[in-house]
Amino acid sequence: MADSDLASLSSRLAVLATMHQKETVIAPLFAQHLGITVTVPAGFDSDRFGTFTRDIDRMGNQLEAARAKAKAVLEMTGEQVAIASEGAFFPDPMLPWMACGRELVLLIDQGLEIEIVGEAVSPETNFSHKTVDSVDAALQFAETAKFPSHGLVVMPSQNCTDSGPIHHGLICKGIVVQDELIEIVTAMLAHSPTQTVHLETDMRAMHNPTRMGAIAQATQDLITKIQQRCPQCGCPGFSETERQPGLPCSLCGLPTQLTKAAIHRCQQCGYVKTVPFPDGVQTADPGQCWNCNP
Numbered sequence: 251m252a253d254s255d256l257a258s259l260s261s262r263l264a265v266l267a268t269m270h271q272k273e274t275v276i277a278p279l280f281a282q283h284l285g286i287t288v289t290v291p292a293g294f295d296s297d298r299f300g301t302f303t304r305d306i307d308r309m310g311n312q313l314e315a316a317r318a319k320a321k322a323v324l325e326m327t328g329e330q331v332a333i334a335s336e337g338a339f340f341p342d343p344m345l346p347w348m349a350c351g352r353e354l355v356l357l358i359d360q361g362l363e364i365e366i367v368g369e370a371v372s373p374e375t376n377f378s379h380k381t382v383d384s385v386d387a388a389l390q391f392a393e394t395a396k397f398p399s400h401g402l403v404v405m406p407s408q409n410c411t412d413s414g415p416i417h418h419g420l421i422c423k424g425i426v427v428q429d430e431l432i433e434i435v436t437a438m439l440a441h442s443p444t445q446t447v448h449l450e451t452d453m454r455a456m457h458n459p460t461r462m463g464a465i466a467q468a469t470q471d472l473i474t475k476i477q478q479r480c481p482q483c484g485c486p487g488f489s490e491t492e493r494q495p496g497l498p499c500s501l502c503g504l505p506t507q508l509t510k511a512a513i514h515r516c517q518q519c520g521y522v523k524t525v526p527f528p529d530g531v532q533t534a535d536p537g538q539c540w541n542c543n544p
């Protein structure tokens with residue numbers, strides 16, 4: 251790798267805000283493509299920024315939560331460059347009965363005063379939950395949730411509301427052994443006034459290889475963006491910041507809501523580049539036109 255291929259960030263060292271072993275996928279990619287060493291500071295508690303089991307609420311939206319973690323790790327270590335990642339799971343916009351995952355991996359360079367965000371959206375997730383009334387039903391759910399290669403969380407169903415568990419101490423996380431799952435479910439069923447327990451997939455990266463794969467994809471996207479330099483000042487992270495609607499209708503020529511151009515803007519010098527037709531089409535289908543298809 252030529253020296254000019256190396257990212258011109260403020261430091262060759264980046265600190266990663268995680269306690270869920272995300273360095274196992276992020277560090278090798280940064281070393282290979284950017285020549286940057288990624289380290290995890292001892293004692294960083296990323297759970298205080300929110301948990302998937304909702305026992306601690308997330309701070310702000312997905313991007314704000316990642317940014318808060320990156321800033322906290324910069325403050326804690328006094329380093330210049332930090333990385334943080336945040337995942338979110340929701341119904342697929344096109345197929346609402348399917349789950350979909352979005353991973354963000356964010357880099358803050360305090361020296362350059364820039365923030366670059368990599369993203370991966372994928373329907374490939376085991377994200378699911380179920381309330382069951384028997385050990386057999388629990389094992390059935392476990393199989394569909396890719397257990398035991400993927401971990402599970404069990405909690406008493408009477409203590410679980412949509413906004414999260416009521417008694418935090420009763421959540422059993424990180425279950426990856428079948429005997430342990432059977433034992434916990436049996437015990438909780440026996441103590442449950444409704445004879446039910448609530449199961450969910452453990453979405454923490456170290457217990458979820460599918461999610462680790464998505465984090466690797468988002469990291470790859472981040473690296474591609476870091477490597478894109480501003481044509482004017484050379485600052486890394488020259489990438490799309492907004493989209494302009496107005497793609498003309500192929501029938502009547504009037505502007506539609508579809509994208510006509512992508513705008514790339516440098517965070518350092520403000521240089522702007524307009525990329526026409528970023529989706530590879532120069533006209534919109536008349537079905538997307540308010541004039542032809544009101």
Ligand SMILES: [Zn+2]
Nearest residue numbers: 480483516519
């Ligand atoms: Zn620039």
Ligand SMILES: [Zn+2]
Nearest residue numbers: 499502539542
């Ligand atoms: Zn039209």
